[in-house]
Amino acid sequence: MKNPGVVALGGGHGLYASLSALRRVTDRLTAVVTVADDGGSSGRLRRELGVLPPGDLRMALAALCGDDQWGRTWSEVVQHRFRSQGDLHEHAVGNLLIVALWELLGDTVEGLDWVGRLLGAQGRVLPMSTVPLDIVADVLGVDPDRPLEITRVRGQVECASTSGKVQSVSLVPEGPPASPEAVEAVYEADWVVFGPGSWFTSVLPHLKVPELHRALVETRARRVVALNLAPQPGETDDFSQQAHLDVLHAHAPDLRVDVVLADAGVVEDHEALGKSAQRLGGELLLADVAMRDGSPRHDPALLAQAFVQIFASGA
Known part of the structure; x- marks a missing residue:
């Protein structure tokens, strides 16, 4: 597909990585960003x-x-x-x-x-929304003496740095208004890209904005999930690659995914990840997208090549 219309969702360093790659692929690019x-x-x-x-x-x-x-x-x-x-x-x-x-x-x-x-x-x-938002997370085991207790934590910084295990996130105010331009961009896109990025505080919050959630489910665009290269300290410690997909499905069970992109060098169980992708309706693509220096960062040029392959396959 030449010059596809792409919407990339996320925030922070993860969205920076995907945009740095996607701008090499298309000039019809829109970023929808957490607030x-x-x-x-x-x-x-x-x-x-x-x-x-x-x-x-x-x-x-x-x-x-x-x-x-x-x-x-x-x-x-x-x-x-x-x-x-x-x-x-x-x-x-x-x-x-x-x-x-x-x-x-x-x-x-x-x-x-x-x-x-x-x-x-x-x-x-x-x-992604017209009003400032707070992220609220239900966190397991914040108190090491009560490992099975769920604690509610509020604020992006607190959620991202919690010592417990985040189970789910929601937004305050509940059901916030979406940016109309963001909703329109999703409906008009050829492809929508989720991730990489902080899973609970940058990627999943988009699905908690009702109008945006509906657009992401109803759009004719095909959907790509780009997985992280390493767990996010304080947010997804000990998460497997497939756990990211399981959490995505739990937050949006009506969302269908077409392609799951993962770095070939960090996936421990290709078969399990492939099955997790299939449960979301999609297929797994393994590619070399990491920086060559061994750091858990995406290489923009390699990530761009992977997106070109994905977009061409869906033409």
């Missing part, structure tokens, strides 16, 4: 100004910057963090730029589009 961050610069701006947390949106925009001098420079600028002894310490330049445009224009999506034009972004970035 539940409550830590660092994003959390401070959210609490002080009542805005959507801009950090994951900023990272997505940076990932869509080109490889020319303009793109590389602006990507570094928006990712730059101030170092000081004052109030600007650890604020990211891109966060401040995005929030400034939101205040001036009074429109979240329009502000992101303006930043995208400034950066020469090779795609569009949209929030």
Whole structure:
């Protein structure tokens, strides 16, 4: 399929990896990004100004910057963090730029589009919801003396760093409004990509936004799940590859998946993972997509090659 319309879902470093690959494959690319961050610069701006947390949106925009001098420079600028002894310490330049445009224009999506034009972004970035969200997780064994007790933990930072085992996630407010532009993009897409990324705090929350969930189930687009290269510390410790798919199915039993993409070098049980993919309605594709230095990071060029293979097979 030449130049497919692709929607990538997620947040943080995982979405950065998928967007860095996908922009090499198509120029019809839309990122739909979680808006539940409550830590660092994003959390401070959210609490002080009542805005959507801009950090994951900023990272997505940076990932869509080109490889020319303009793109590389602006990507570094928006990712730059101030170092000081004052109030600007650890604020990211891109966060401040995005929030400034939101205040001036009074429109979240329009502000992101303006930043995208400034950066020469090779795609569009949209929030998954129009309101800031909190992630709530049911966690098993937070208290080591009570390993079978379920504790409810609130906030993305708390959920991502819990000492227990996350069982499920939900959102506050419950049933939040979806970004209309994000819903439209999903319906118009040829492919939708879930992951890689923090499974409970970046990938699964999209399925807890009712209008977005419905669009992801009803869209004519084919669906790809790109699995992580390693468990997420504090979030999916000791998770197998198939456990990620089981959790996805538990959060959205009506969601059909067409392709599960995993790195050939990290899958311990190919047969079990293949069966888990089949239970979701899809097939397993194993490919070499990891960096050659042994770190648990996706290589953008190799990941792009895998997406090309997937999109061509579904043409």
